[in-house]
Amino acid sequence: MDLLLFIIGLLLAIGVLAYHRASLTLFTAAIAVILAVATVSDTVGFISWIIFAAIALPLNIAGIRQQHITKPLLKLYRKIMPEMSTTEKEAIDAGTTWWEGDLFRGNPDWHKLHNFPKPRLSAEEQAFLDGPVETVLKMVDDWHTTHERADLSPEVYQYLKDHGFFAMIIKKQYGGLEFSAFAQSCVLQKLTSKSMVLSSIVGVPNSLGPGELLQHYGTKEQQDYYLPRLAKGLEVPCFALTSPEAGSDAGAIPDFGIVCKGEWQGKEVLGMRLTWNKRYITLAPIATVLGLAFKLQDPEKLLGDKEDLGITCALIPTDTPGVKIGRRHFPLNVPFQNGPTQGDNIFVPLDFIIGGPKMAGQGWRMLVECLSVGRAITLPSNSTGGIKAVAMATGAYARIRRQFKLPIGKMEGVEEAMARIGGYAYMADASTTMSVGSIDLGEKPSVISAITKYHMTERMRQAIIDAMDIHGGKGICMGPNNYLARGYQGAPVAITVEGANILTRNMIIYGQGAIRCHPYVLAELQAAQLEDERAAVTAFDRALFGHIGFSISNFFRTFWLSITNAAFSHAPVKDETARYYKQMNRFSASLALMSDIAMATLGGDLKRRERISARLGDILSMLYITSTVLKKYNDEGRQVQDLPLVQWACEDNLAKAQLALDELFDNFPSRAVAVVLKRVVFPWGRTLRRPSDVLDHKVARIMQTPCEARSRLGSHLYLTQEPNNQLGLVEKALTDILAAEPLFDKVVHAANKRLPFYRLGEVADLGLELGVLSQAEAEKLRVAEAGRLHVINVDDFDPLDLAADKSLFNSTAAKPEQAA
Numbered sequence: 001m002d003l004l005l006f007i008i009g010l011l012l013a014i015g016v017l018a019y020h021r022a023s024l025t026l027f028t029a030a031i032a033v034i035l036a037v038a039t040v041s042d043t044v045g046f047i048s049w050i051i052f053a054a055i056a057l058p059l060n061i062a063g064i065r066q067q068h069i070t071k072p073l074l075k076l077y078r079k080i081m082p083e084m085s086t087t088e089k090e091a092i093d094a095g096t097t098w099w100e101g102d103l104f105r106g107n108p109d110w111h112k113l114h115n116f117p118k119p120r121l122s123a124e125e126q127a128f129l130d131g132p133v134e135t136v137l138k139m140v141d142d143w144h145t146t147h148e149r150a151d152l153s154p155e156v157y158q159y160l161k162d163h164g165f166f167a168m169i170i171k172k173q174y175g176g177l178e179f180s181a182f183a184q185s186c187v188l189q190k191l192t193s194k195s196m197v198l199s200s201i202v203g204v205p206n207s208l209g210p211g212e213l214l215q216h217y218g219t220k221e222q223q224d225y226y227l228p229r230l231a232k233g234l235e236v237p238c239f240a241l242t243s244p245e246a247g248s249d250a251g252a253i254p255d256f257g258i259v260c261k262g263e264w265q266g267k268e269v270l271g272m273r274l275t276w277n278k279r280y281i282t283l284a285p286i287a288t289v290l291g292l293a294f295k296l297q298d299p300e301k302l303l304g305d306k307e308d309l310g311i312t313c314a315l316i317p318t319d320t321p322g323v324k325i326g327r328r329h330f331p332l333n334v335p336f337q338n339g340p341t342q343g344d345n346i347f348v349p350l351d352f353i354i355g356g357p358k359m360a361g362q363g364w365r366m367l368v369e370c371l372s373v374g375r376a377i378t379l380p381s382n383s384t385g386g387i388k389a390v391a392m393a394t395g396a397y398a399r400i401r402r403q404f405k406l407p408i409g410k411m412e413g414v415e416e417a418m419a420r421i422g423g424y425a426y427m428a429d430a431s432t433t434m435s436v437g438s439i440d441l442g443e444k445p446s447v448i449s450a451i452t453k454y455h456m457t458e459r460m461r462q463a464i465i466d467a468m469d470i471h472g473g474k475g476i477c478m479g480p481n482n483y484l485a486r487g488y489q490g491a492p493v494a495i496t497v498e499g500a501n502i503l504t505r506n507m508i509i510y511g512q513g514a515i516r517c518h519p520y521v522l523a524e525l526q527a528a529q530l531e532d533e534r535a536a537v538t539a540f541d542r543a544l545f546g547h548i549g550f551s552i553s554n555f556f557r558t559f560w561l562s563i564t565n566a567a568f569s570h571a572p573v574k575d576e577t578a579r580y581y582k583q584m585n586r587f588s589a590s591l592a593l594m595s596d597i598a599m600a601t602l603g604g605d606l607k608r609r610e611r612i613s614a615r616l617g618d619i620l621s622m623l624y625i626t627s628t629v630l631k632k633y634n635d636e637g638r639q640v641q642d643l644p645l646v647q648w649a650c651e652d653n654l655a656k657a658q659l660a661l662d663e664l665f666d667n668f669p670s671r672a673v674a675v676v677l678k679r680v681v682f683p684w685g686r687t688l689r690r691p692s693d694v695l696d697h698k699v700a701r702i703m704q705t706p707c708e709a710r711s712r713l714g715s716h717l718y719l720t721q722e723p724n725n726q727l728g729l730v731e732k733a734l735t736d737i738l739a740a741e742p743l744f745d746k747v748v749h750a751a752n753k754r755l756p757f758y759r760l761g762e763v764a765d766l767g768l769e770l771g772v773l774s775q776a777e778a779e780k781l782r783v784a785e786a787g788r789l790h791v792i793n794v795d796d797f798d799p800l801d802l803a804a805d806k807s808l809f810n811s812t813a814a815k816p817e818q819a820a
């Protein structure tokens with residue numbers, strides 16, 4: 001056998017075995033066989049066997065390996081292992097990993113993705129959406145809420161309480177609705193499509209707060225007392241964590257409690273004196289029970305031998321003497337109830353701690369565990385409802401509004417922004433559905449919830465900016481007819497709360513993802529912390545050698561998938577979407593490889609290199625969102641009409657993943673490593689393109705044309721046609737205009753002159769006069785004109801109506817005048 005052939009054969013065998021993640025034993029056996037064949041054919045000699053034995057024996061004999069390789073490496077690892085704070089540890093321990101773990105590990109199983117059950121509504125949940133949700137939406141007038149009252153009306157609050165809107169997460173045994181996460185998401189999407197104030201007020205008690213914390217950690221007495229009262233709306237909860245000094249760094253709250261004895265209801269009891277100053281607390285101004293996070297100290301060691309017990313959560317009735325609530329913040333003209341609260345040295349019994357005294361100091365763990373669920377529901381659902389509503393309204397508006405004698409939606413420049421909205425609406429629906437679906441499957445998806453929170457709120461912000469541009473002055477002039485401006489104003493609220501987005505992207509997504517999703521990193525960290533040295537070496541050995549094999553495999557997978565542009569890799573389908581699965585195989589392998597390279601070269605410093613972490617997180621996020629798009633398409637029966645939306649979403653995401661990977665190389669601190677690996681990952685440069693103009697056009701067409709694909713895009717929105725619902729009215733106007741267009745053409749043809757597409761009432765009269773329209777057809781034109789005018793017109797006001805301080809005006813002249 002020729003030596004060159006032997007080397008090629010050896011490398012090929014290593015590559016194929018690594019690609020398929022073969023075990024060390026199989027590797028050793030395969031190389032031994034190749035060596036044997038080469039020896040028989042006189043290509044290699046005794047020396048090769050000596051080299052082989054020198055490498056293979058220590059690797060394969062556990063005792064030798066552990067003593068001479070693993071032990072020194074464990075020592076080194078302990079020295080360079082990144083320091084982790086308790087709060088970081090608890091954040092990493094909270095929650096579970098799910099499908100994102102498969103994407104992270106470089107070899108996703110697409111059949112597993114397709115086999116996750118599709119989330120469905122029960123008959124009861126559907127009835128709630130069709131009944132109470134429709135009713136309350138009919139009751140809410142968003143202009144009245146946001147401009148005139150700066151709150152929901154008392155009747156709406158009462159309706160919400162009476163019908164269990166605040167108790168969607170509370171179990172039936174306590175009188176709650178016990179809805180699935182998917183049902184909660186559908187309710188929030190529908191509410192948000194008319195009123196952000198409404199969806200925020202409903203979202204909060206169902207998200208992270210007393211209800212959720214009590215169900216998981218409350219004592220039986222606390223559950224029996226509070227949960228039925230929360231379910232009936234007898235208690236209004238809020239949860240107060242943020243304080244002026246601690247926002248994103250919530251673990252650093254200065255609010256504190258001191259364990260001590262004191263008098264409570266005439267008896268001496270063990271309790272705590274609490275001092276807090278919180279701000280930005282949603283529902284605080286009207287809350288009856290305050291979920292409070294503070295640091296508990298026990299200087300007299302009344303509870304044990306620890307002085308600093310750590311973050312603790314308690315429930316404080318707001319009528320406790322000294323509790324200050326009631327004042328309001330004013331969040332960006334989306335005036336849901338939100339405000340500060342303070343307390344100074346207020347004594348309460350220890351029984352007020354959620355879960356009782358045994359849960360003192362467990363608050364942070366409780367919060368991050370609940371957040372890993374809640375963060376996937378409320379903000380992603382509100383954002384998804386918002387993007388979908390914006391897509392429907394903008395599609396209709398762009399078809400109705402004409403300039404230069406054409407619907408503006410037919411202009412290429414407008415199509416670009418339209419396509420972004422449509423593509424984002426499809427991907428937001430896909431991601432939120434799959435993420436909340438994971439909760440219904442029993443997961444606590446901490447990484448997914450961070451991905452979904454960040455990306456859906458960002459997509460919502462971009463979609464509303466695009467929608468404003470397309471609507472021009474119609475979006476800018478505020479009033480009861482403006483269905484966009486409050487969403488535009490309020491977008492930064494969703495960006496900021498439950499983990500502000502810059503922090504979420506730069507620290508949380510990859511920071512948690514890397515450790516939680518990696519098959520070996522957590523095991524290595526845990527092994528290194530074991531006190532029993534023998535056990536530590538054994539566990540570290542297993543994790544380390546698994547890790548090494550994993551890294552080698554990822555290198556070969558990346559090399560092969562990149563050089564072949566993933567052409568031969570596995571896709572579960574053979575249609576137009578196959579290439580997206582294949583590209584994801586490629587990026588998934590590249591992410592796994594680059595994760596290991598980043599961890600190996602940067603070590604603990606990776607935590608501080610936020611922009612490296614952000615880009616790795618972007619790749620993971622894009623893979624996750626793209627997979628949810630393909631899952632949605634599959635779950636909905638692969639409707640070919642939806643294909644442009646699917647293709648747009650996949651191509652936009654994959655181009656973003658490619659850009660993140662490319663910029664990762666351009667900014668990677670170890671330049672030599674980056675230069676070499678960039679050649680491996682991008683042998684042909686950046687091959688993927690953003691969605692084309694043709695694809696943009698197809699998506700824009702779907703958004704402007706009533707069809708099944710468009711209806712699916714508008715699922716779970718409030719589209720009911722009633723005078724108070726602008727979204728419903730725009731939809732109706734679209735249908736009426738489309739019905740009127742052929743009649744208009746008939747009149748134009750009969751009259752033999754070019755008429756502008758307005759004053760359709762006059763066109764109707766002309767049609768009757770020319771005898772080409774029936775009365776019914778003429779009526780259709782008049783109805784279309786009324787709808788058209790309603791859609792394009794904006795509100796105007798008496799100047800006095802707009803002034804907050806009316807005393808500055810002389811009411812008869814209605815002109816500003818300085819008050820004396």
Ligand SMILES: Cc1cc2nc3c(=O)[nH]c(=O)nc-3n(C[C@H](O)[C@H](O)[C@H](O)COP(=O)(O)OP(=O)(O)OC[C@H]3O[C@@H](n4cnc5c(N)ncnc54)[C@H](O)[C@@H]3O)c2cc1C
Nearest residue numbers: 239240241242247248280281282331497498500501502503
């Ligand atoms: C309307 C509204 C409702 C709210 N509701 C509640 C509630 O009900 N209960 C409650 O407890 N809290 C609530 N919050 C508080 C909310 O969670 C905080 O606003 C949020 O955590 C951010 O804190 P901050 O506003 O102080 O911003 P800061 O922490 O000052 O952050 C400012 C900026 O710096 C970025 N940043 C901070 N640290 C890092 C980092 N390490 N890396 C990169 N970027 C970083 C942030 O992403 C942000 O962009 C609410 C806030 C608002 C505005």
